Amino acid sequence: MDRDILIALVRIVDIKDGLTGAHTARVALYSQALAEATGLKEAEVYRVMRAAALHDIGKIDIPDHILGKPGRLTDQEYAIIQQHAVWGYERLARMGEDDPVILSVVRSHHERVDGSGYPDGLAGPAIHPAALCFAVVDTFDAMTSIRPYRTDLGPDAAQRAIEELNQHAGTWYCPDAIEALTRLYRAGKLDWIMRHQNGADPEGASSPDPEAADDYAVLSESLAGGRSLPT
Numbered sequence: 001m002d003r004d005i006l007i008a009l010v011r012i013v014d015i016k017d018g019l020t021g022a023h024t025a026r027v028a029l030y031s032q033a034l035a036e037a038t039g040l041k042e043a044e045v046y047r048v049m050r051a052a053a054l055h056d057i058g059k060i061d062i063p064d065h066i067l068g069k070p071g072r073l074t075d076q077e078y079a080i081i082q083q084h085a086v087w088g089y090e091r092l093a094r095m096g097e098d099d100p101v102i103l104s105v106v107r108s109h110h111e112r113v114d115g116s117g118y119p120d121g122l123a124g125p126a127i128h129p130a131a132l133c134f135a136v137v138d139t140f141d142a143m144t145s146i147r148p149y150r151t152d153l154g155p156d157a158a159q160r161a162i163e164e165l166n167q168h169a170g171t172w173y174c175p176d177a178i179e180a181l182t183r184l185y186r187a188g189k190l191d192w193i194m195r196h197q198n199g200a201d202p203e204g205a206s207s208p209d210p211e212a213a214d215d216y217a218v219l220s221e222s223l224a225g226g227r228s229l230p231t
């Protein structure tokens, strides 16, 4: 997929989701760090990063009143939210995307090792390794980032996220991916991603973070292979 189209799709999802580009940039960069740490070759690293950028693309098809609902979702609304994995997969397939890494991450990033995830209830080796790794990255970012509903993380957010991921190693999450992420965290290799791309947008999508444009520039540059991670 053309990089400009990819970025445009990601922007639509971010606007709908009330997020800036920071979340997408961060998960792409965490994915890059994890992929490089596990020894993937450069071309594979970029496939993983593109998959990370596109992971929630199916949210384009979730009605705004459900995606942006402030309170508790009904069971029916939650079931519709869960459909974003399938709808994203189907949209990309319709657009001609045929990279199994990208398609698997988009469809299976909410699956769990023990089969308790969605949308297909896949378990263990039936889940593509890229999707298993991305689930760890996505959860880590969700627990360590500022969101419209959470502007104060506290000093231990990353440590707590690592502990919680490790508590679910082997049941929900891939133990190897958690081990690799934990090693990167303890070596301080994730700090700059957490710090520099963790912008808040307290007013929601109607008042975009002025730094958001930079987030897309970071993402675009990264996906072009023009940015390497600090060592």
Ligand SMILES: [Fe+2]
Binding pocket: 055, 056, 084, 109, 110
């Ligand atoms: Fe998702």
